Amino acid sequence: MVFPRDDPPASREDHRGSGLPIDYQGWLACATAVAGFILCLVGWWAGGGAVSLPWAPTLNLRLSAALDGLAVLYALLATGIGALVFAYGSRYLNMHLEHEGRPAAERWRFWPWMTLFAVAMVGLATAQDLVLLFVFFDITAVCSYFLIGFDRAKLETRAAALMALLVTAVSAVAMLVAAVLLYASYGTFSIPELLSRAEPGPVTTIAGALLAVAALAKSAQVPLHFWLPRAMAAPTPVSAYLHSAAMVAAGVLVIARLHPLLSRSQSVLDGLLIVAAASIVVGGVLALRADVLKQVLAYSTIEQYGYMVMLYGIGNAAANGAAAFYVLAHGVAKSALFMAAGAVTMATGEDRLSRLGGLGRRLPVLAVACGVSAASLAALPLTMGFFKDELFFTAAIQGGTLTAVEAVVAAALTFGYIGRFWMGLFLGPPRGEVNRPPAMLVAPVVLLAALSVVGGLFVEPFARLASDAASVSAAQPVLVDPAYHLDARPENLMAVAAWGLGALLLVVFRATDVVSHSLAVAGERLGPRRAYEAALEGLWRVSAALHNLEVRDLRTSIAAVLVPAGVLAGIAFVATPTVGSYELGTVAGTDWLILPLLGLVVIATLTIARSRTRLTVVLALSVVGFALAAIYALIGAPDVALIAVVVETMLTLVFLGALARLPAEGPDSERSSPHRLRNRRRDLIAGTVAGLAMFGIVWGFLSQPSGTTIASEHIRLTPAAHGGDVVTVIVTDFRGLDTLVEITVLLAAVIGVAALMRRGRLW
Amino acid sequence: MRRPESEPTALVRVVAWLLLGPSVLVAAGLIVKGYAEVGDGFGAGVIVALAIAVNYVAFGTAGAEGALPALRYAPATAIAGLLLAIASGFFSIALGDPPVTHQPRPGEHVIKIGTAELFTPLVFDVGIFLLVVGVLTVLVHQLAHREEDFG
Numbered sequence: 001m002v003f004p005r006d007d008p009p010a011s012r013e014d015h016r017g018s019g020l021p022i023d024y025q026g027w028l029a030c031a032t033a034v035a036g037f038i039l040c041l042v043g044w045w046a047g048g049g050a051v052s053l054p055w056a057p058t059l060n061l062r063l064s065a066a067l068d069g070l071a072v073l074y075a076l077l078a079t080g081i082g083a084l085v086f087a088y089g090s091r092y093l094n095m096h097l098e099h100e101g102r103p104a105a106e107r108w109r110f111w112p113w114m115t116l117f118a119v120a121m122v123g124l125a126t127a128q129d130l131v132l133l134f135v136f137f138d139i140t141a142v143c144s145y146f147l148i149g150f151d152r153a154k155l156e157t158r159a160a161a162l163m164a165l166l167v168t169a170v171s172a173v174a175m176l177v178a179a180v181l182l183y184a185s186y187g188t189f190s191i192p193e194l195l196s197r198a199e200p201g202p203v204t205t206i207a208g209a210l211l212a213v214a215a216l217a218k219s220a221q222v223p224l225h226f227w228l229p230r231a232m233a234a235p236t237p238v239s240a241y242l243h244s245a246a247m248v249a250a251g252v253l254v255i256a257r258l259h260p261l262l263s264r265s266q267s268v269l270d271g272l273l274i275v276a277a278a279s280i281v282v283g284g285v286l287a288l289r290a291d292v293l294k295q296v297l298a299y300s301t302i303e304q305y306g307y308m309v310m311l312y313g314i315g316n317a318a319a320n321g322a323a324a325f326y327v328l329a330h331g332v333a334k335s336a337l338f339m340a341a342g343a344v345t346m347a348t349g350e351d352r353l354s355r356l357g358g359l360g361r362r363l364p365v366l367a368v369a370c371g372v373s374a375a376s377l378a379a380l381p382l383t384m385g386f387f388k389d390e391l392f393f394t395a396a397i398q399g400g401t402l403t404a405v406e407a408v409v410a411a412a413l414t415f416g417y418i419g420r421f422w423m424g425l426f427l428g429p430p431r432g433e434v435n436r437p438p439a440m441l442v443a444p445v446v447l448l449a450a451l452s453v454v455g456g457l458f459v460e461p462f463a464r465l466a467s468d469a470a471s472v473s474a475a476q477p478v479l480v481d482p483a484y485h486l487d488a489r490p491e492n493l494m495a496v497a498a499w500g501l502g503a504l505l506l507v508v509f510r511a512t513d514v515v516s517h518s519l520a521v522a523g524e525r526l527g528p529r530r531a532y533e534a535a536l537e538g539l540w541r542v543s544a545a546l547h548n549l550e551v552r553d554l555r556t557s558i559a560a561v562l563v564p565a566g567v568l569a570g571i572a573f574v575a576t577p578t579v580g581s582y583e584l585g586t587v588a589g590t591d592w593l594i595l596p597l598l599g600l601v602v603i604a605t606l607t608i609a610r611s612r613t614r615l616t617v618v619l620a621l622s623v624v625g626f627a628l629a630a631i632y633a634l635i636g637a638p639d640v641a642l643i644a645v646v647v648e649t650m651l652t653l654v655f656l657g658a659l660a661r662l663p664a665e666g667p668d669s670e671r672s673s674p675h676r677l678r679n680r681r682r683d684l685i686a687g688t689v690a691g692l693a694m695f696g697i698v699w700g701f702l703s704q705p706s707g708t709t710i711a712s713e714h715i716r717l718t719p720a721a722h723g724g725d726v727v728t729v730i731v732t733d734f735r736g737l738d739t740l741v742e743i744t745v746l747l748a749a750v751i752g753v754a755a756l757m758r759r760g761r762l763w
Numbered sequence: 764m765r766r767p768e769s770e771p772t773a774l775v776r777v778v779a780w781l782l783l784g785p786s787v788l789v790a791a792g793l794i795v796k797g798y799a800e801v802g803d804g805f806g807a808g809v810i811v812a813l814a815i816a817v818n819y820v821a822f823g824t825a826g827a828e829g830a831l832p833a834l835r836y837a838p839a840t841a842i843a844g845l846l847l848a849i850a851s852g853f854f855s856i857a858l859g860d861p862p863v864t865h866q867p868r869p870g871e872h873v874i875k876i877g878t879a880e881l882f883t884p885l886v887f888d889v890g891i892f893l894l895v896v897g898v899l900t901v902l903v904h905q906l907a908h909r910e911e912d913f914g
Contacts, residue, residue: 646806654902654903654906661906720869722798724798724800725800732804732891736863737852737862740849740852746894746895750905757906762837
């Protein structure tokens with residue numbers, strides 16, 4: 001599609017100045033997020049609240065939402081980080097669009113989805129109903145699809161968007177299945193009620209596992225992690241948001257929300273631990289070697305969310321508190337790192353570590369801000385991140401030796417890759433041209449870095465937020481109370497060990513490079529992405545083959561409807577007992593009139609099959625129609641007969657009108673070719689299958705006019721609907737909604753005719 | 764529709780023209796009586812559309828549309844019919860009822876004029892009627908229309 005460019009080329013001259021149009025949509029989105037943030041803060045301060053409205057009462061569905069501790073944490077993250085990311089994006093998107101030579105109007109393809117993303121995250125955080133949770137969960141998937149695919153002219157971008165959508169949305173179906181399973185057992189979709197009613201047992205285990213699958217795919221955990229590094233094709237604000245406060249966070253949020261349910265099954269918790277361990281290793285090791293800036297951070301996200309999943313797998317109160325605090329500290333640090341990477345790319349035009357370096361002198365503010373965020377991620381003291389690892393280590397020790405070792409390895413990997421990331425960017429010999437990035441691309445990074453430092457000095461408010469959230473996910477009061485302790489407690493020793501190991505990773509870079517490279521190659525060759533691609537390819541092939549079979553000519557199109565219908569009916573005959581279902585009645589009364597009419601139908605049908613001229617076919621068809629109309633009249637269905645007569649007349653007219661437009665020469669030339677003969681045999685088989693099945697259905701139906709059918713119920717209720725004519729009452733009242741849909745189809749059909757005949761002009 | 768080599772006779776033209784009035788009358792009857800006896804808005808719509816189609820046959824596209832300029836409102840009629848049907852089906856939501864609940868409710872008093880009962884299914888039926896007339900007229904127009912006739 002080609003869009004007219006509405007900004008003059010002159011705006012290219014000033015790369016960061018006022019030449020670019022102000023992004024009102026972006027600032028509106030930012031203002032919305034700020035308003036949401038303030039509302040959530042006020043709500044938290046006021047002690048929360050709940051709302052519950054009927055949605056679909058017959059299904060026991062309610063639109064119920066509550067602002068509890070967990071909801072506050074995630075809603076504050078989504079709106080707070082959202083506000084900063086949106087402010088950043090309002091400048092970034094301008095430059096991005098200008099860089100790509102796209103009109104500013106394309107902002108309309110971006111900001112509505114971003115805003116909806118934030119709204120869906122808040123909705124997801126507050127949802128108290130499994131089906132509502134599923135709806136918001138899928139809305140985030142749809143938003144991510146459009147945002148990742150924003151640069152839709154590029155093939156890999158579209159593939160990445162589709163991959164993100166398919167992996168997360170297909171897995172999300174597991175959540176719906178779990179919801180139905182739980183509803184079948186416990187009779188409610190409401191999460192608080194489910195948590196109080198669900199007993200440990202196979203149903204709870206299976207439902208918990210299914211919920212975990214949906215959540216883990218969303219949080220990009222191994223083996224469903226491969227969509228996340230691809231999703232880097234999105235513009236930077238999207239990545240920053242997706243990785244810190246939305247989408248990926250949504251998965252962990254679901255785990256936290258349903259944690260009391262999941263923890264009723266030890267095998268689900270063990271599963272979480274295994275997945276987490278794999279994710280930590282895969283994400284951490286691949287991040288050590290990744291070259292593209294955003295890819296380092298993407299693998300880091302996989303690893304970091306592995307921490308959180310591991311904590312939920314450990315499952316005790318301390319672990320819940322640590323996980324809640326972790327989401328917060330990670331979100332603040334990771335969004336800053338992403339935005340810093342975006343700013344670097346905007347300033348230099350490069351997005352690979354191997355082509356960047358020595359930016360520290362030239363971009364000092366960014367270097368410091370990015371350094372603080374990296375330090376927070378690597379859990380250095382005086383940052384909020386230090387406490388996240390302290391809590392993490394405490395919980396890991398409680399989880400056993402294995403998790404404790406894993407925790408140290410994970411922290412060491414984080415230290416290694418994030419150290420390499422920061423040093424690669426800002427230290428070393430200066431390389432390449434650097435423009436000063438606009439202030440709007442640096443300010444949010446600085447603000448988030450400052451927040452990390454504030455959290456490192458005054459952790460109390462953040463810890464309180466985490467306590468409130470963990471009290472929900474652990475279903476018991478949890479106190480998150482991190483502090484600096486200058487002694488040789490295990491947590492401190494583990495932290496020192498992790499830093500030491502991480503520094504070692506940086507020193508023996510060549511060795512880690514080999515390990516990371518071989519893992520990456522193995523992943524490429526045997527990884528789950530291959531399975532995804534093979535599955536997609538296979539589905540595409542099957543679909544294409546079916547499509548080709550179906551649309552080869554008009555006859556195959558008809559056979560594609562009739563043959564499956566006939567086969568299904570045949571299966572139904574085999575599966576149901578048919579004794580006594582088929583009776584031969586006696587011929588009496590009006591039957592003697594119906595029989596010759598049926599004979600006429602048979603003759604006309606044979607004529608249609610044998611005829612070589614179109615006009616004969618049309619006229620014979622109308623004979624069939626009129627004969628059937630007469631039969632309706634005879635068996636006492638005057639309404640149907642009337643409609644049949646008038647519609648048949650109309651159809652004949654329309655057919656004749658259409659015939660007049662066909663070329664005079666028919667496709668008679670191919671009549672005797674062998675291909676044609678084979679097709680005729682195939683048509684005969686298709687027609688026989690469909691005809692026999694339909695014959696069996698009608699005969700069976702007429703043999704067994706059962707007592708109380710829906711028809712007799714209709715007749716009984718007709719007077720109540722102020723009517724005398726059952727058919728009319730059914731059409732306009734009992735089944736009014738069906739009729740509404742059908743007449744809409746009628747209108748759509750005529751618009752289709754207009755599109756085919758006169759390029760859509762209706763008149 | 765293409766004018767055949769042999770023009771329709773004067774008799775065909777006169778009958779086609781004369782049929783228009785009665786067809787509308789029959790349609791009105793079908794709608795009004797539909798709830799008590801045979802017929803409904805759909806059938807009524809097809810009957811009127813048939814009368815229009817016969818005029819296309821008798822007078823040709825240009826002739827029929829010249830004689831009945833109101834025909835060009837057919838697309839609008841179809842859309843209006845759909846909107847009317849939707850409105851009659853869904854306004855009950857505003858009253859707190861499920862969609863397609865008819866008013867007055869079962870058992871309540873209905874104002875009758877002859878056999879015509881004034882209640883929402885009648886409005887729905889009129890909507891179907893308008894839609895069917897509009898859609899079929901547009902269909903006939905599409906099939907009959909030839910670019911060289913109008914340019």
